[in-house]
Structures are given as C-alpha cells and as structure tokens.
Amino acid sequence: MNIVALVKQVPGTDNVKMNPETGTMVRTGKDNVINPLDENALTEALRIKQQTTGTTVTAVSMGPQTAEKALKEAIALGADEGILLSSRAFAGADTIATARVLAAAVKKLENVSMILCGERATDGETGQTGPMVAAMLGIPVVTFVKEINVGENTAIVIRIVENGYEKVEIPYPFMATVVKDINEPGFPTLSGKVQARETLVKVWSEEELGLPKNELGLTGSPTRVVKIFSPKLARDTRILKHDGSGNAVGILVKLLQEKKRNCIKGCGK
Structure with missing residues (x-):
C-alpha cells in the first residue's frame, strides 16, 4: 500500500x-x-x-x-x-x-x-x-x-x-x-x-x-481577494465611580436608555 x-x-x-x-x-x-x-x-x-x-x-x-x-x-x-x-x-x-x-x-x-x-x-x-x-x-x-x-x-x-x-x-x-x-x-x-x-x-x-x-499560480486562479483591510475598533469608554450616593447608577441607567433609543432609531423602528 x-x-x-x-x-x-x-x-x-x-x-x-x-x-x-x-x-x-x-x-x-x-x-x-x-x-x-x-x-x-x-x-x-x-x-x-x-x-x-x-x-x-x-x-x-x-x-x-x-x-x-x-x-x-x-x-x-x-x-x-x-x-x-x-x-x-x-x-x-x-x-x-x-x-x-x-x-x-x-x-x-x-x-x-x-x-x-x-x-x-x-x-x-x-x-x-x-x-x-x-x-x-x-x-x-x-x-x-x-x-x-x-x-x-x-x-x-x-x-x-x-x-x-x-x-x-x-x-x-x-x-x-x-x-x-x-x-x-x-x-x-x-x-x-x-x-x-x-x-x-x-x-x-x-x-x-x-x-x-x-x-497555475495567480494566473490560473479563478478566485481573487479584491481588498485587504484591518478592522477598526472604536470604543467610547466612560468610567463611573461608585461613591455611595447612587449617582453612578442613575447615570448608567440614563446612558443605557439613551443607547436603546439610538438603536431603535438606527434600526428604523
């Protein structure tokens, strides 16, 4: 064999x-x-x-x-x-x-x-x-x-x-x-x-x-990569510190509600 x-x-x-x-x-x-x-x-x-x-x-x-x-x-x-x-x-x-x-x-x-x-x-x-x-x-x-x-x-x-x-x-x-x-x-x-x-x-x-x-090679290849790029990462970071007053939680809830509204608008709903 x-x-x-x-x-x-x-x-x-x-x-x-x-x-x-x-x-x-x-x-x-x-x-x-x-x-x-x-x-x-x-x-x-x-x-x-x-x-x-x-x-x-x-x-x-x-x-x-x-x-x-x-x-x-x-x-x-x-x-x-x-x-x-x-x-x-x-x-x-x-x-x-x-x-x-x-x-x-x-x-x-x-x-x-x-x-x-x-x-x-x-x-x-x-x-x-x-x-x-x-x-x-x-x-x-x-x-x-x-x-x-x-x-x-x-x-x-x-x-x-x-x-x-x-x-x-x-x-x-x-x-x-x-x-x-x-x-x-x-x-x-x-x-x-x-x-x-x-x-x-x-x-x-x-x-x-x-x-x-x-x-053979590139000449004999029917499939081609037409574009190469590196994905761009964008992060908007906000640090909320807990000080015992409860303000940080309120700010976080408000931020999440705002993002939800923006998502709904962006989705066309």
Missing part, C-alpha cells in the same frame, strides 16, 4: 502576513510551521504503515524552498520520502490551482492507495483543497475522519457528522481529510532525524508535472 500525506507549511498564528497588492499570503517567513491537522494526517499514515506490511508513506508539500523543512520533519517522523512541489509559477495559487498541482503529483507517483490530509489549514480555513484533489483525480473522498481501519480491498472509515458519527466503507484509492481527534502526533526519534538529514527531498516544478503555466 502506498500512502500520500499532504503536508502544508503555514504561518504561526501570530505571524500571518498578506500581500496587499495581490491579496495572497506571504509564505517566506522563518516562523512557518506544519499545519497541525496535517500532522494528524501524517501520524495516521505512519500508524497504518506500522500495522500494514509493505506500506510506504510519501509526504508531499507545495510551497517555496523553505517548505523543505516540513518535509524533513515528516521524514524524521517516519515518512519514506518527501517531495516538494516548488516553482515561481505556483505562487499566489488559490485552492483550485493548488489542488491541480497536488493532483498532478499524485498521478506522477502512481499506484497510490490512499491520500491523507487535514480537514482544513489554519491559514485559509477553507477545507476545500483535499476534496478538490479527489475530484481532479476522479476518486472518492471522505471528510472529517476520526478513524481509519484498512482492509484488503476497502477501508472502514468513521467520520464526524452533525449529530454523531457515520461509518463508511470506501474502496481504494481514496482521499480522506482528518480531524484532530484521530490521533495524537508524536515526536521524531534520533534515528529519524539522522534519516531526515541523509534523505534528499525531491523537487518537482511544472515541467516535471507536465502542467501549463497558464493553469
């Missing part, structure tokens, strides 16, 4: 930067981390590898050269190899253009039985890329997965739904997007770190994937 774990590098929660001209996220920061839910996906792939003879795990990431760090971490945790999809042509890609590149990479790998990724990324929060990859590959997809039990020809998957859980039998190959409840990510071993240092991360561009540039 060959499993592909899609691993995305995202900015730390306090280090998100946007390009105001293109409306895209700046991904060249040094403080980038592996998307937490993708860590769960990788951990699940490695668990299946340990329990299923002959299973290999390939970690795949799309991003700038700095994303190689995420793949090295994946190898240190137990992945057999890492593949970085990197090119200037990929810059500024939306979820559709990103899924197009990832799907092409999976096709190039061949004989993939299972693709795992987090159900969303902490930067975009769209949850669209995994299902789009499956659609472009023409394979079934199951989302919000909390448990995977592999069989010979099918897998039994338990997913979270609004009112509980749903058990699904799904044939290979398939895509699964996982939730954090599926497992608890571990830590790399010393031997894993040595393996990661010695393993060469492959780099594929649009040439290796056979993709035309007009379908």
Whole structure:
C-alpha cells in the first residue's frame, strides 16, 4: 500500500502576513510551521504503515524552498520520502490551482492507495483543497475522519457528522481529510532525524508535472481577494465611580436608555 500525506507549511498564528497588492499570503517567513491537522494526517499514515506490511508513506508539500523543512520533519517522523512541489509559477495559487498541482503529483507517483490530509489549514480555513484533489483525480473522498481501519480491498472509515458519527466503507484509492481527534502526533526519534538529514527531498516544478503555466499560480486562479483591510475598533469608554450616593447608577441607567433609543432609531423602528 502506498500512502500520500499532504503536508502544508503555514504561518504561526501570530505571524500571518498578506500581500496587499495581490491579496495572497506571504509564505517566506522563518516562523512557518506544519499545519497541525496535517500532522494528524501524517501520524495516521505512519500508524497504518506500522500495522500494514509493505506500506510506504510519501509526504508531499507545495510551497517555496523553505517548505523543505516540513518535509524533513515528516521524514524524521517516519515518512519514506518527501517531495516538494516548488516553482515561481505556483505562487499566489488559490485552492483550485493548488489542488491541480497536488493532483498532478499524485498521478506522477502512481499506484497510490490512499491520500491523507487535514480537514482544513489554519491559514485559509477553507477545507476545500483535499476534496478538490479527489475530484481532479476522479476518486472518492471522505471528510472529517476520526478513524481509519484498512482492509484488503476497502477501508472502514468513521467520520464526524452533525449529530454523531457515520461509518463508511470506501474502496481504494481514496482521499480522506482528518480531524484532530484521530490521533495524537508524536515526536521524531534520533534515528529519524539522522534519516531526515541523509534523505534528499525531491523537487518537482511544472515541467516535471507536465502542467501549463497558464493553469497555475495567480494566473490560473479563478478566485481573487479584491481588498485587504484591518478592522477598526472604536470604543467610547466612560468610567463611573461608585461613591455611595447612587449617582453612578442613575447615570448608567440614563446612558443605557439613551443607547436603546439610538438603536431603535438606527434600526428604523
């Protein structure tokens, strides 16, 4: 069994930067981390590898050269190899253009039985890329997965739904997007770190994937961010001190009544 774990590098929660001209996220920061839910996906792939003879795990990431760090971490945790999809042509890609590149990479790998990724990324929060990859590959997809039990020809998957859980039998190959409840990510071993240092991360561009540039990056993205702005917070603060006279309470009641009248007028009532 060959499993592909899609691993995305995202900015730390306090280090998100946007390009105001293109409306895209700046991904060249040094403080980038592996998307937490993708860590769960990788951990699940490695668990299946340990329990299923002959299973290999390939970690795949799309991003700038700095994303190689995420793949090295994946190898240190137990992945057999890492593949970085990197090119200037990929810059500024939306979820559709990103899924197009990832799907092409999976096709190039061949004989993939299972693709795992987090159900969303902490930067975009769209949850669209995994299902789009499956659609472009023409394979079934199951989302919000909390448990995977592999069989010979099918897998039994338990997913979270609004009112509980749903058990699904799904044939290979398939895509699964996982939730954090599926497992608890571990830590790399010393031997894993040595393996990661010695393993060469492959780099594929649009040439290796056979993709035309007009379908990639910002050019190939049908969705655009048209405006970026920071919300303005305005607070009118008044401090009323209690002096025992009861005046503060009276002022507060009067203030609330005034605000209520203004609200009614503003609502057109």
